[in-house]
Amino acid sequence: MKGTRGSYVLLDDGTRFDGDSVGAEAHAVGEVVFTTGMAGYQESMTDPSFAGQLITFSYPHIGNYGVSEPAMESDRVWARAAIMRAATNAEDAPTAERGWLDWLTDCGIPAITGVDTRELVRHIRHAGAMRGGVFPAAVSEAEARALIEAEPSMVGADFARVVTPRAASVHGAGRSPRIAAIDTGIKLSIVRNLVARGAEVTLHPCTVTAAELLAADPDALFLANGPGDPAALDYIVATVREVVGRKPVWGICLGHQLLSRAVGLKTFKLPYGHRGANHPVKDLQTQKIEITSQNHGFAVLGPGGEQTIDTDEAVCWETDFGAARLSHVNLYDRTVEGLELLDVPGGTVQYHPEAGPGPHDSLYLFDRFLDRIRQASPEGSPA
Amino acid sequence: MPRRDDIQRILILGSGPIVIGQAAEFDYSGVQACKVLREEGYEVILVNSNPATIMTDPEFADATYVEPLLPGPVAQVIERERPDALLPTLGGQTALNLAKALHEDGTLDKHGVELIGANYDAIARAEDRDLFRGCMETAGLRMPKSAIATTVAEAIDALPDLGLPAIIRPAFTLGGRGGGIARTIEEYRSIVGRGIEASPIGQILIDQSVLGWGEFELEVMRDRNDNVVIVCSIENIDPMGVHTGDSVTVAPQQTLTDALYQQLRDQAIAVIRAVGVETGGSNVQFAVDPETEEILVIEMNPRVSRSSALASKATGFPIAKIAARLAVGYALDEIDNDITGVTPASFEPAIDYVVVKWPRFAFEKFPGADPVLSTHMKSVGEAMAMGRTFQQAFGKAMRSRELDKAPEYGDVPDETLLATLASPAPDRFDAISELFRRGVALKAVRELSLIDPWFLREIQALALDPEAPFSGERCFKAVDTCAAEFPARTPYYYSGWERRAAHEVRRGDRESIVILGAGPNRIGQGIEFDYCCVHAAMTVRESGRDAVMINCNPETVSTDYDTSDRLYFEPLTLEDVLGVLAVERPQGVIVQFGGQTPLKLAAGLVEAGVPLLGTSVDAIDLAEDRGRFGRLLDELGYRAPPFGTARNFEDALARSEEVGFPLLVRPSYVLGGRAMEIVYSAEGLADYLQREVGWDPAPGVIGREIFLDRFLENAIEVDVDALCDGEDVWIGGIMQHVEEAGVHSGDSACVLPPHSLGGDMLDQIREATRGIALGLGVVGLMNVQYAVHAGTLHVIEANPRASRTVPFVSKAVGVPLAKMACRIMLGERIPELDLPHDPMACDHVSVKEAVMPFDRFDGADAVLGPEMRSTGEVMGIARDFPTAFAKAQAAAGAPLPMGGTAFITVTDSDKAGAFAVAQILHAQGFRIVATAGTAEAIVRMGVPVTTLNKIGDGSPHVVDWIERGDVDIVVNTPTGSGARTDGWEIRRAAVARGIPCLTTLSAGVSAAWAIAEARSRGEAPVLSLQELHREIAAGEAPVA
C-alpha cells in the first residue's frame, strides 16, 4: 500500500470521513455520488457522465486488476476523485497494463482510501447527493469549506460544454445506416456497439445546430449520455426539437432526458441517483426483466407529473409530437426508464444498454434501434 | 404468472445423512422450501432419513417420513399421500438421483406426480457427462477436452488431443483412488495403467488439465418467464485442481475485470438456458485462464447446492426460498426481497463487504489417508466470515476454524515448506503465511501455489501484521443485498473495523437472549447441535424475547436470517462474542446447545460478567473434571470404571497397574474421542504414550494430563438424555447401543426403547440419571453414558449440555427436548411443561445408525472404535426392532441383502457367537462362507459352510471373493491392531463395493434378525412422524 499521507472527505453539511491519500496530492470538489457496481472502476472514472462528480465506490476493494486500454470509456478521466475503502495498485495483475493508483496519480486525480464508504453511502442515501470534496490533511477544514462553497451546484449545471469535443468526428465511416450523434459526453461503448452493428456514427459538438445536423441527411439522430442537469441544456433541447419528426431520434441516459424535454416532458432530480450495475428494469413490450447498468441523477416525470409509475401498464404521455408510451420501468423505485414516441419515430432509455461496466442484458436495444432505422429509411439499409 | 392452483400437495425429498459433499446446507434449503410452500397454502410431504434435521421436525410439513431415501419407501409414501408434484432440487444429488429413478421406474407417471423445479430432461442434461458436453457445444460454450479409455493404448491415442498434464479419474473408485495428475508421458502411462486397474469397471476418464487456472462459480436463478439473475459470484482462492468444497473461496469475485466477469455472466445464463432448468437456482463452475482470459465450463448443478447456501448467506438473497416460489409459478418480479421489503427479487445483490469461506478437515481421524487436496472433496464442514475488507474476512475465517491446535512449522526449511504448496494440504494457507513471515518472496510462493498475486499480497500483508486490519473500532454493519442503496429491514449483521465505529444494529427495547452456535461442522460436532440452537431460538421468540444468534457456519438453519430476531455472522471466539454482547446487552446467554464450542467459552464469559442461562460453569467443570466427577459419583454411590490420571511416562505405567488392563487411554478434555485407544498391555500403553502423547520413557517430563480408564469389555453401552430444572428430573429417552462399549457412542447404532435391558436395570439407570442431574445441579439438558458390564451399571460420562442424540430422541418420543430445556433455562419448571410421564411407552421402535466416511479416505481402516469418525446419522422407525434396524441400515446406504452369500470371519472371543449369525442366515437360505477358524466353530454346530483362503493362503482369497462381487454381506470383528491385516483388506474391499460390513458381533446378530424379519414380512410399511406422535399423545396422559 503506497503512502499513508492523511486525507479526508468533507461534505457540504460538514460530515467528515478520514482516510489516506493514494492519488494525486491535490484536492477535488464537486458533487459526491456513490456507485454500487462491484467491478468496472476504470470505466466509471473515464465515463464523461461523471464529470464534475467525486465517485464513492461502495465496493471496498478497488484497483484489484489494475488498468488497461480496453476499459477506457473516453480518452481521459472525467470523475474528479475516487473515494474508496481499500484501494490497491495491482500493477502486476495478469492483464494489467498499469497500476490503478499510479494511473490516477499520473492523471492528477486525488484518491482517498480507508474511508468507511458504507457509512458515507448511507449518509448520502439519507441526506441526498451533495457537494463535497477530497482534501489533503494539510488543507484546513475552514479552507475546505470555502472551496466547497465556491463550487456551483449540479442543479442547473451545464457540463455538456465541458465534455463535448471541439470538432465533429466520424466512426465506422462509409457504413450504413448513418447516424448523427450529439456528443454530450458519449461513452466509447456506445460508439463501439453502434459501429459493431454496421452503423456509421458522426459525433457532433453539443453546440451543433439542427441545420448542420440535417445538412448531412443522416438516417437518424442519436442523443448521448452525459453529465450535468438536463434542465441546463435548453439549447440542445431546441436543436432536438427541430429534428424530432424529421429523423428517427434515439437517446440514452442524458439523451433520454433531452428528447423527453424536447417533446415537452419534464425532468426532476433524484434524491441520490441511480449508479450501479444491478438495477432491474422491465421491458413493457416483452415483459422481460433486464439487469441494467445505471448512472444518472435526474429522471423524467410520469404522464401526471408523478415521479414513480405504479403500474406495469405501458402508460402514455401526450407530447407536443403526439403520444409517447412508457417502454421501460425501473423495478427498484418505479421511475421511468424508457419511452417510445408513437406518432413520430423515436425512443429512449434512461439506463445504459451498452454496459461498460455492467451486464449485457440490454444490448438488444441497439439491434431494435438499428432495425427501426432500417425500416424507417429502406434506402439506408444495405441492399 | 402467479401461484399455480392446479397443484395442492407437494413432495419434498431431503438429502439424507450428512456425508462429505452433502451436509447441513440441504436442511437449510429444505426448511426454507417447506416454510414458503406452506405459507403459500400448499400441503407439504417430506421424506428424509436424517433425524438431526430441522426439516424433519413435524411442524415443518403436513406429513413427515423419516424413511430411507430409496425408490421403494418413497413410492410407498407417494401411494399413501398422493402428492401432485415432486420438488427434487432441494435435497442435493441424493434427491435428484432419486427423482430420476422414480421417473425412470414409472412411479411418477403412475401416480400422476409432476416434477417441478427441474424436469427430467434438464436433470439428465446436467448430470450426464456426454449429454452435458453436447448441450454446451450446441450453446457454443467450451469445456476442457476429455476422453474415456479402457486400455493404455486408447489412453495413448487420446493424448495428442488432450496434452499433458492430464487429469486421470478412474470410474467408480473410492475418493479418487488410483487417479492422479500426469505431467510426463511416463507418469501418464503408469497412472493410466494404475487407474484402469483400480476401476471396478476398468474404465478411466481423462480430462485435459487446466490446473492452475482460476476457478469461479456463479449462482444463477431463472423464472418461467425466462428472466435470469446472477445472485453471486464466488472465486476460489485455490486454483483449479482443488475441489471447490475444499477450496478457500471468496465472494464476490475479486480478480476479474468487469469485461471478463460479464462474459462469465453471459455464459452462465447461456448454460442454464441450454440445460433447460425452467425455474430455480443452478450453480455453474468455470475455469478461467488469467493470462489469455480463455473461459471453460467445468460443470453445472441444476439445483440448490453447498455454494448456493453460501451465496445466500453471503448476499442475503435466500436462493432456496425463492427457488421454491419460482417452482410453484411465481416470477422473480412477483417475489419480494424480504431484506429490503421494498424491492423485488428480480435483481442482482450488490455487496459492500468481503466474504471468505474456509473448509474444515478431519484427516487426523483417518490415519493412513492421504491429506493432499485434489478433485475429490474431503472436507467435513466449513466456516464463513464477513469483513469490510478481504484481510478482515480472511482473518476472521481463520479464527472461525477452531482448530484444536494451529499448525506449527518450527524449523522446517523454507524449501520443504515451499515444496508442499505444489500439492496443497489443509494447512496450505498457514504454510504460506509462515513463508511470508520468514520473508520468502511473493513470486516464489506464486510460482508453486499458482494463487493469484492479489490474494497473495493480501495474505502477505495479513501475515506480516495480523493486527492491522483489526485496528480501529469494531462496528456492526448490516447485510442488506444492496450496498446500502435501500434501508434494510432484516437485521443480519457482521462486524467490521473502521476508523470510527458506526453501528447499524437496530435493537428494540425487548429483552434479548443470545444463543451461541456450534461453528463449522466437524466430526463429533455436527448438525445435531445446530438443530438444538434453532430450537432454542424458536423457544426464545415464543417467550416474547428477541432471539439473537451468533454463528459462523454458512450451511446451517441457525444462520438463516429467518431463524432469529437478529443474526450476527461471527467467529465463536471469546473476543468476537464479547464484541456482539457489548452492543446486544442481552438478558442472558445460552451456551448449552452448540456442543463444545460455546462450552469452551463459558468460563471466559462468566469472568467478563456475562449472565449465562441454565447449568452453571461450575457444574460444567464438575462434570468435565475427572477427579471432581469421580468423587461426586462416589458420594452418590454409583460405580464408574476404575480410572487414573497421569502426567508422565512412568506415572502412567504405575497407574495402569492400579487400574488394571485392558485400558482405555486418552488425553484430557478430548472431543469426539480424539486420540482415544484401547491398550491391552504395558507394551501397548508404552507404544501409545510415545506415538500419541509424545512422552518418552526418560523420567521427569511433565505433560498434559492423560486419563486411563479400565476398559469394560463386552459391556452394553447406554445413552440417556434427560431434563433437569434443579429440583425435578425428566428422562426423555434411554438408548441401548447395538455395538458394545468401546465403539464411540457417536458411531454406534442405538435403539429406543432398549431392546434387551431388564426393567430392573432401566430403573437403576433412571435412578442414577436423576441422582447425577441433581448432584451436578443441571438446569436444562444432560446426557449420561453408561456401560452395563456383567450385570452392573457403570457411569462412563455425563455431559451437562445438549447431546448428539437430542434430535433423535425428540423425534422418537414426540417431545422436543431442546425446546423444553430452553423453557427451563428461561425459568419454567418441569411440572409446567406437560411432559408425558413415560415417553418411551409407545408401540414403535426407533433405531439410529451412524454413517461413516470411509469411502472418502482410501487407506483408512473401516473399523469402529472409541474415536468417533462418523459424519452423520439416519433413523429407522418401525413396529419392531429388526425392521427398524433394517430400515436404518438401508437409509445408511448399505441395505441388507435378502439372500445370497454371507461371509463371516471373527476374533476367537466371538467364535461362539458367530454361529448364531450363521444359523439365522443359513435358515434364510444364505450361503455361508468363512475363514478356517470361524468356519470350524460354525460347522461344529451343524451349519454347512464353505472355507475361504486367508489372503496369505493365495488366490482366490476372501478379498478376491468380495471384489468379484460374490459376497453380499460381511460380518468381520477386528483382531485389535488397525495395521494392514486381512481384516483391514476385507473391510476396505467391502466398503469399496458398498456391501454391508458389520464389525461387531452384536451388529451381526441384529442384521441377521432384521433379514429374517424382512423376508417374512416383505417390504416394511412407511410411517409418518405425525401419526406416531398422535399415537403417543393419545396413549399418554401428561403428569399432573
Ligand SMILES: Nc1ncnc2c1ncn2[C@@H]1O[C@H](COP(=O)(O)OP(=O)(O)O)[C@@H](O)[C@H]1O
Ligand atoms: N480439467 C480439469 N483440470 C483441473 N482441475 C479440474 C478439472 N476438472 C475439474 N477440476 C477440479 O476438480 C473439482 C471437481 O470437479 P467437478 O467437475 O466440479 O466435480 P464435482 O461434481 O465433484 O464438483 C473442481 O472443483 C476443479 O477444482
Ligand SMILES: Nc1ncnc2c1ncn2[C@@H]1O[C@H](COP(=O)(O)OP(=O)(O)O)[C@@H](O)[C@H]1O
Ligand atoms: N471404561 C470404558 N469401558 C468401555 N468403553 C468405554 C469406556 N469409557 C469410554 N468407552 C467408550 O468410548 C467412547 C467414548 O468415550 P466418552 O467418554 O464418551 O468420550 P466422548 O467425550 O468423546 O464421548 C464411549 O462412547 C464408549 O463406547
Ligand SMILES: [Mg+2]
Ligand atoms: Mg463442482
Ligand SMILES: [Mg+2]
Ligand atoms: Mg460420549
